Amino acid sequence: MKHTTETALKADLFRELPRDCVVSLIEKGSVKTIGRGASIHLQGEPAHSLYVILDGWVKLYRISPCGSEVVISVLNRAKTFGEAAAVSGERFPTSAEAVTETNLLQIDAQDLCHAVEGSAVMCRAVLSAALHRNHALVKHLAQIKSHTGAQRIAHFLLGLCPSDTEACTVVLPYDKVLIAGWLGLKPESLSRAFRKLTPHGVKIVKDRAVIESVERLLDFAEEDPTTSWSPKYA
Amino acid sequence: MKHTTETALKADLFRELPRDCVVSLIEKGSVKTIGRGASIHLQGEPAHSLYVILDGWVKLYRISPCGSEVVISVLNRAKTFGEAAAVSGERFPTSAEAVTETNLLQIDAQDLCHAVEGSAVMCRAVLSAALHRNHALVKHLAQIKSHTGAQRIAHFLLGLCPSDTEACTVVLPYDKVLIAGWLGLKPESLSRAFRKLTPHGVKIVKDRAVIESVERLLDFAEEDPTTSWSPKYA
DNA sequence: CGGGCCCTTGACGTTAGTCAAAGAGCGTGG
């Protein structure tokens, strides 16, 4: 249990809070191990809990009226989800599902509510988490609206690169079906879009991406789609 | 000034709060009238203020690295923006611009911070506003990812309809360039997509949309794009 | 060895963006 607490303390939601104010909350939670593909909660359900990911990957998604799945967010270790809905007594805006075998810490909404009521810093922490989520959504939305599939992949890969390298090889963190969903593409389109990156110095080998030049990739990622078809740098 | 206060009290952010706790905050704010097309704040600026729209329309948008504008949100009377960034001492995640002549109440971030520190309900209110914004973003993102342009327009129009009618005429709330931006389309595509709604009982006349049957439009809006091209209801 | 599942590829259709042009409203100034 010690280990659980240590991991949970590093969660984005908790890391800036005084330790003692958080530990009691964490220790009220229960740890769950769930298998790949298992559902954690459903969109529209009352938000009975907040979750902290101790290990593994979780996707948040919505099912549209016509039945297709839309990936809203993909989270891993030390990320939390459900906290905003939990404190407000609302319903989950998305469904959540494990995409790998996953260890979760589940904390009761009421416990969180009490903690928030008892402590202004805790309230601020939840607020700050919501703001960051918001910001991430806004950025993602902007990407989807203004970049082509290949450019979105480029951004995705750049996000996986260590910041100070010029050439690097990154491991794709989850399977390509999920990457496609996250980037708003079908798997077939993803596969083709990967190949459009070849002339920009990216090779995909199984679950690895070999990037020749981060700078070159960034140029491509932020290039105006309008200008791309007439490069004539000859 | 009485009138300003009354309008501001109806803002989504304030309406559930005890009146006296809000009035002093509102009265610290200053009213501004700004013209169509004028900038209110820029993305990346420190969030010095929270704004309440007293009258008019405001768009929140981002400029992508390649220079294109992405509309994130379009707001009108009694909506607030900037509050989440203001209380967290962050930077604005978007730029804001008036799309009509607009009256704004501008409230200093520090005043808001003090109010939040002094009152748990106020903190909850900000949190709740952030959550709703979040939810709206998630829904919008899901729409963009899973519906065609014409279907997004259909949803947009349905959102303008009074809830209990079968046939109705709605006025488009702002110009078509902005509607296009909001729905993730170019004006030309919007114009063409409008025409695709004709067989589903929608006519666009100037700035009005005449809807023959709300139910029929809803069917179209939520139909699986896959099945749409072979309806053969003959 | 066989059955899934993931991933890729090809052929084709749909959707939306680009470029160019022209029509419709509207305020201004002659």
Next chain:
DNA sequence: CCACGCTCTTTGACTAACGTCAAGGGCCCG
């Protein structure tokens, strides 16, 4: 009052981006 210029909107022709359907290869696991 009308001509003019302006912006918003529509249209046409073409292209790029993406989805769909179908097929096949690689891989893991029973």
